[in-house]
Amino acid sequence: MSQGKTALPPLDYLLAFEAAAESQSFVGASKKLNISETAISRKVRLLELHYDVPLFLRGHRSISLTPQGASFLARINPALKELREASRAIVAEHKERPVTLAATNSVAALWLMPRLHRFRAANKHVKIMVVSSDRDEECLSEQVDLAILRGDGNWPGFTSRQLFGETIFPVCSPAYLEANPQADDIAMLPHLDLIAVAAQHPEWMTWQRWLSHVGRQNVEPKQAALFNTYPMSIQAAVDGLGVALGWAHLVDPLIEQGKLVRPLGDEAVRTDFGYYLLRSEAAAPFDECRIVEDWLCGVSDARKRFAS
Template identity: 35%
Template sequence: MTALVVFEAAARQQSFTRAAVELGITQAAVSRQVQALESSLGFPLFRRLHRSIELTEQGRALSGAMSEALGIVADTVRSITSMGDAAELTISATVAFSHFWLLPKVSSLRRAEPDIKLKIVTQDSSVDLRRDDIDVVIRYGDGNWPDGKAIMLFGDDLFPVCSPDYLAERGSPDCVADLARHNLIASHSMEPSWIGWEQWLKAFGHGGDPMNITLSCNFYTDALYAALRGEGIALGWHRMVDDLLERRQLVRVSVEILRPRAAYYVVIKHGTPKASVTAFLNWIRAEANATPPKPLENTLYANENAPSGEGGGVETIG
């Protein structure tokens, strides 16, 4: 069994050296274990090349079986060790989603599920549910992630916002082309589905226009706080800025709104969820349906995949 485990690591890492580091043994010990296994089976599992190794056909077959078997064992261990932690729940969300949507609603979760021991991990870096000690991840994207089951929460709309002070000082843009000449605040994300100013302007036929980006931020929260302080115009996600619009801390500055194809999803581990995860799913879906953002009037919508020509793909909704 020891030789099989060592073989699985060497096959997955495609290196005796990296397998040795992972297992905490020497490279010579890895080589001996693999050779002993090959001797026992009566055929080679690897081709020894000049500076690398390569699985034989029999080696690939055994590697796939070992990876699947060890995965089943790992899933079972996680399942039986989490039985005593059924009331614990660790949620991962981006800084923006946590700050502007999730945390303001935590008191509602507390009232609905007072026995849950909640931990919120706020980070914009990627999380892997197969590796990290996380129960639930809230993500923005297309819903296709290999590490868990994705359940759509809601889509969102994207439009320019600024502070009332900035609007009073600089005036409202006359059109999309005029908007691009204002002080624009950009934010960036590692998520490829994230929409920035270039994509937003392109949806309304101005993708090639020069933009006056006066401030760029790594975090969307920073971009919104800069807009609140009157530094310029940022892109507002409706679900994130609805309360700020309601309190008139931010105002909409154009009738144009982009509706992306991507959406927010709740992603959970594969397999049977523990009780706290099921309770959280019931709560967050009910909360999303119970508190939709306020309707936007005098609105010109465009889809994310609208043609880049002037006015292409734009649809008047309301």
């Protein structure tokens, strides 16, 4: 054998030889590798020419390994197995893992969704699965990588970072304010069409609580409509149904777009609650999760600040 023949043959020659040897036929190898029988036969023949060694004894309808072929198969099998394992490992290590991000209905619809397109434009390789729910146990399940919840920042077993605080003020559509100019008078507010939310959390800010915070105690406000989710109440305000309570950061884009206005100007109530980004201390963060977490914190750092 000449010195040049010690060069490695193409990998597909070796794979065709291995498949043919294990199947004991070119037909079987063809089915295994999903290429034609002619292609298998040709690759095996080129491998034999490469080494100038007969690897198969060819019968009319069968093939069998020569002693040289059997010896060669025994030597290359471990190497091919190692190559397959290395190939599977690198795919598993670098496979893109989706990030499951849970948030309350209000945050998912009004804060997160309008920003996701910017994130996707800058991070096309990161997939985010958004879970929208007002049930804390669902947002904090083991299947969730990151969660955005309303609270005081204390969730045992979770690291938390405040994304934004809770500043609340009345909002309505410009058309509603034009038709009801008395909406700019806080004394008249309880008598207008107020949009409310049937919240699952007892500490949720209601119209009665908000009015009490601004000095209007023992007032039974009139309610024009009651919704079971906050995004629906805000859409109702945009549609001119009445006045809703607007959470800063959630309704800011709608105010900037002119779809909502603040009839009482800067009048607002600031609470001790806020919206926090949570991650389980028991779960090891992965690269894609860190990218999403850093992005959310960056959005938070750039937010508008409201006075306490």
